[in-house]
Amino acid sequence: MKTLFIKFMVLLSLALSLNTQTANAHGEKALEPFIRMRTIQWYDVQWSTQKFAVNEEIIVSGKFHVAEDWPVSVPKPDAAFLNISTPGPVLIRTERYLNGKPYTNSVALQPGGDYSFKIVLKGRLPGRYHIHPFFNLKDAGQVMGPGVWLEIAGNADDFRNEVKTINGEVIDMETYGLSNGIFWHIFWGALAAGWLLWWVRRPLFIARYRMLQAGLEDELVTKQDKLIGKVILIGVPLLVLGANWMTINQYPKAIPLQASLDQILPLSAQVNAGVVEVDTLKAEYRIPERAMTFLVKINNKSDKPIQIGEFATANVRFLNKAVSMPISDNTDTMIAPEGLSVDNPAPIESGEERTMTIIAKDALWESEKLDGLIRDSDSRIGGLLVFYDSSIGERFISSITAPVIPKFN
């Protein structure tokens, strides 16, 4: 009995923790590095503001490239959901766009595809929260985009969320159907309580057990009980069907829950657009130095000289100090301002093909748990290599990928 009780308590606490998972599942670094680096490659993520009030709307927008080298162990993104990590609905999502198209469901993403997104959020509960855009990938997990701390001011009671149904009726989402639902629960609850009290008012367990053993069954269930039973047997189904019929007539336009996916095609190529071609020949990770060395062959087909400005992966940005491009990033993306160096700093001329070494070096490899790659079953790295022309006017992005060789000393 004691062990049963303990088991029950364990199960109960388990169920409770399941309930609360939505509140705390952040898991930015929990996912294997190869998934974070080679699935959704975020860039240019911007939040319109970080301080706002209840009922005010903010916008998070940005772009992402879906890696060509999608890990074989992750199912293809046939149903991907662009989500927001929040501790419950402290804000609501009022609009969401992919490549300029409004959409509400999941979509199929194409590996190699480029997308831009925009999500409009409306403050609901005052407080300070860490919020990310992220992708729910089927059977893979949550690939987080860059997060920010949002501060919502104001009063929760002021929150309004009114929506117009297709009939033109304006409804308040916060209370719609609540009193009707409570009414039916109370209605059936009262009938059930009546039935229970009908029996409970008499002597119960010991008395009835003894009488049953003594063969006094007829006294346990009386004629009156049976009459009430018959009334319930006929009356309850009639009530159920009647109320059901009335509801059907009251809402003749009701439709089933919608279950379709949205169909949105990628933008014309933004990353790997064929202007600057990059072939990654080799990647080595030196553990003591926390440095990733890439040997890359670059072919500049643009009409301008270009320089390597940045390597970005899994919300970490390694910047080349020698190229002073503007960093407009108000998110919590980890930035290594001097993290990127190249063996030949001279700009790559138009039409030039050059093989060069790029080193991305910073403790962030370790603190962001990206170095776990070398011990994983899939130790291929992926990320975005960003080139700028010499006047920092134009940007070319390549999504690179290579197996990583660990170097222990």
Added chain:
Amino acid sequence: MSANLKKQFFQPYTGEKARISRAYDYLILVLALFLFIGSFHLHFALTVGDWDFWIDWKDRQWWPLVTPLMGITFPAAVQMVMWEKFRLPLGATLCVAALSIGTWIARIFAYHYWNFFPINMVLPSTMLPSALVLDVILMLSNSLTVTAILGGSAFALLFYPSNWPIIGMFHEPVQYANGQLTVADLFGFQYIRTGMPEYLRIIERGTLRTYGQYATPLSAFCSALLCTLMYTLWWYIGKWFATVRYLTKI
């Protein structure tokens, strides 16, 4: 000793003995209520789970199939004990009432106050009409077979019509993002659930779809058939649990 003799010599408890016996009744009832609130609610949350948590999961195909099937389990077992040992036809109603109490507590505290969801997004469903009918069928028939077949079927068939008055208005269409959604779907889109992407909803999938508009009645009849089997199974589970070992000396 023949049954008639037994009847003749039966002495109901009086005085102090009757009072103690009555106190014992209340003790058992209160304990049973808490036990069922905890265990049945847990069982339900783990088996039916999301289908019953969220307004945008209460679909016309899987929800009316799964919910009664998992909902008839405890009622069958408790009915067996209450009826066979005490001729009390209230097992199902007691269980489902306890489940309703547990569910409401969870929705209000865990979902609304703790995780900030509006209560209308997580309105519980009701199985009380189904349970009442199940109890009276057992009382009037005094038969496992009849209750399993008629009661089990009624339990499943009454489920969707009992709940449509609660959820029907959430199926009103809304024009949104260049398409139409139900109000329920809109809850799923607007009120952010981090751990629950839209594609996780298991609605309108599988072979039942072939019958198009008749998805719900088909699901309900399928559930009715399975409920008869489930009822019988859990009746015997109840029988296996209910031992009179400790009652022999009374």
